[in-house]
Amino acid sequence: MSQPRYELYYHPGIPGRLEHVRLLLEASGTPYTEIARDQKDGYSTVQKICMGKAPESVDGNPPMFAPPALRVTNGGSGNGKSLMISQTPNILAYLGEKTGMDGGEEMKWWVQQVALTALDLNNEVHNSHHPVSIGAFYEQQREEALRNAKDVREMRFPKYFGYFERMLEWNKEARQGKYLVGKGLTYADTTVWQVLDGCFFAFPREMEVRRKEFPGMLGEFYEGVKSAKGLKEYLASERRLPYSMGIFRHYPELDRQ
Numbered sequence: 001m002s003q004p005r006y007e008l009y010y011h012p013g014i015p016g017r018l019e020h021v022r023l024l025l026e027a028s029g030t031p032y033t034e035i036a037r038d039q040k041d042g043y044s045t046v047q048k049i050c051m052g053k054a055p056e057s058v059d060g061n062p063p064m065f066a067p068p069a070l071r072v073t074n075g076g077s078g079n080g081k082s083l084m085i086s087q088t089p090n091i092l093a094y095l096g097e098k099t100g101m102d103g104g105e106e107m108k109w110w111v112q113q114v115a116l117t118a119l120d121l122n123n124e125v126h127n128s129h130h131p132v133s134i135g136a137f138y139e140q141q142r143e144e145a146l147r148n149a150k151d152v153r154e155m156r157f158p159k160y161f162g163y164f165e166r167m168l169e170w171n172k173e174a175r176q177g178k179y180l181v182g183k184g185l186t187y188a189d190t191t192v193w194q195v196l197d198g199c200f201f202a203f204p205r206e207m208e209v210r211r212k213e214f215p216g217m218l219g220e221f222y223e224g225v226k227s228a229k230g231l232k233e234y235l236a237s238e239r240r241l242p243y244s245m246g247i248f249r250h251y252p253e254l255d256r257q
């Protein structure tokens with residue numbers, strides 16, 4: 001039986017939400033291609049299928065709301081057609097199960113719970129620079145962004161980081177795990193790691209202070225995941241895109257003053 005083929009649909013130049021999916025695949029050593037980066041005119045295919053008013057459906061799959069999306073061929077559906085799904089946590093749950101990055105039957109709901117929490121923080125950080133309108137420029141909502149980013153840094157960071165830190169302690173106590181859930185690396189770890197890494201880029205001053213407050217999470221855990229098998233090589237490669245004008249943006253005025 002042939003291996004499933006994983007194709008990712010996303011914007012070509014930013015880590016964005018697809019980075020959570022890339023990290024899962026890279027950490028598990030699973031091959032994939034990116035339509036917008038690996039195919040000539042691939043981005044117009046992404047736009048046709050995932051964006052716009054009337055996105056095209058593929059192989060009878062339902063229409064996509066927005067990128068990222070995953071297309072699986074040879075997935076064992078038995079009907080010879082591909083499966084196409086969107087929504088970051090949905091893609092993570094699907095691939096987590098296929099690659100063993102979901103912690104297995106006993107742990108998978110907790111893995112998903114932690115990843116969903118990290119994605120909530122992901123959204124809050126995005127909204128810190130776009131608190132009024134996703135469609136408008138940052139400069140048009142700068143005043144509100146200053147207020148919102150302060151709230152995210154001062155009120156929300158301690159709540160999220162405290163929870164992740166408690167997860168680490170719980171997992172260490174319950175099963176001597178060095179990651180968040182269970183014995184090995186799961187997509188809970190890669191998803192949390194990506195959000196923390198984005199926060200280090202967006203709010204370097206704030207994160208330097210928080211590192212001292214949450215040394216387990218922002219020190220040991222953060223460094224440990226960074227050097228995990230598969231991720232270390234990926235993070236040093238050209239496949240890892242730099243942050244720019246995506247979810248994580250560095251506006252010095254939004255950082256701790």
Ligand SMILES: N[C@@H](CCC(=O)N[C@@H](CS)C(=O)NCC(=O)O)C(=O)O
Nearest residue numbers: 016017051066067068086087088089
């Ligand atoms: N909740 C969705 C959000 C998807 C989303 O906002 N995608 C962005 C890029 S990160 C996009 O390209 N949106 C285009 C649009 O909304 O038209 C997910 O997690 O996948």
